[in-house]
Amino acid sequence: MTESIPSATKSDMESAPSNAHEFTVSEVSQAVKRTVEDTFGHVRVRGEISGYRGRHSSGHAYFTLKDEGASIDAVIWKGNFARLTFKPEEGLEVIATGRLTTYPRSSKYQIVIEQIEPAGAGALMALLEERRKKLLAEGLFAPERKRELPYLPNVIGVVTSPTGSVIRDILHRLDDRFPSHVLVWPVRVQGDTSATEIANAVRGFNAFAPDGPIPRPDLLIVARGGGSIEDLWGFNEEIVVRAVAESTIPVISAVGHETDITLIDYAADRRAPTPTGAAEMAVPVRSELIAYVDDLGVRQRNATRRIAVNLKDRLRAASAGLPRGYDLTATQRQRLDMAATRLASALSGARHAKAMDLGKTTGRFGPALLERRTEQARALLDRHAVRARHLAEGRLSRTRMAFSRAEPSLRPQLLRGLIDTGQGRTENAGSRLAPAAGRLIVECRNRLDLQAKLLGSVSYQRVLARGFALVKDADGNLVRQADAVKPGDALLIELADGQIDANVSGAPAVPRRKPKPDNSPGGQESLF
Incomplete structure (x- = not known):
């Protein structure tokens, strides 16, 4: 049996105040944010990177971590991104270390990543292989880029850690084989900043001036001891590989043990199995070199001695068959003595004959002959002068008569009339020239527009x-x-x-054959 409640009682119950506390949306969001951050202050999350499109214009990176059943938003702030050893890549499975927080404006929770690393050696090897193929396609590992090492470098630059056993092994081996001038550029060979420091060291050695205060190395050795793939990862970074490939100084790579392979080994001019092996490649053995040079010196002196003895014997044999020098000049000396005897009498006879010839011709020359020749030349010159004067006077008179006949026709009024007539014709032609030039320009512009439209219709840009x-x-x-x-x-x-x-990333696709046109009476080849 039910009883109905009076309407007055219902309205009283609906208007009664509640004891529940009222929260604002911001208060609820902040409470949830504190709860999440206090509970998950530091977490490690494993998942696959999805939706990564590179860094935002602000320098931050936004993407999603996902697995088979769920996904979580992730963000890497600009300052942390620059310190990451491994950069995020689309589709890579990673382990992210950071803290959980919320984004109140969209009621979402996210992880703020402070450190990121590939999930296992398999992912590292896949990333390494992908990077190797990329650099190989760029030609950084081409054999023709490799250079010969200098036989005896004066200065050797070593890029390695100054506190490890590697530098001591290299220096000890160099002292045993051939003491050389060694410059050590100290770097970290493991950690977040190792790749940048190694690349800066290689580029720094290349920046040395050949005649600067610090000698420029003739050979570089980039060395490190053995370790896991994670420990050697700094030598697989692109910045290091590109620095070694761009080096103008020959580079020996001596990273890890003989079985350890890094990308720097492909870009270097020579790969050494160990740092000690790099020192052996860099210089020869001094004692062996000295012995070899001494042996060459002994062989050179013996060869020189044998050549000198052989030439002396040949000279002695050749001189024995030659006549004496006195005998070679005896005939010429006798001919010279006979010629000297005949020279005095020949000179005397020649002087007497010339004197007689001069006496015969002296009577024909005298002052009278010169005076007669002078008078003849003066008379001829006077006749020519008189003739030239008469010719000039005749030419002058004819010219004056010609000018006197033409003088009446040379009036300023006649010239002024000709000038006025020419000026009028010029002004008339100028008034017709402007409209004609305008019409010609319009016609040329119309033809040019027509040609431009025709060119645009057949252009491949359309x-x-x-x-x-x-x-x-x-x-x-x-x-x-x-x-x-x-x-x-x-x-x-x-x-x-x-x-x-x-x-081009894959093999070229097999081109498909074009379908044969239908030549039947009812068939028609399609144009689309």
């Missing part, structure tokens, strides 16, 4: 605007067939609004 692309190889040649490229080749893809650099 084809690109419809979604097509133009593919070129590294030399700028068009790629027309898929089998014209191979994996690792660089390509340039030209679109309507720009260009994209790309690399």
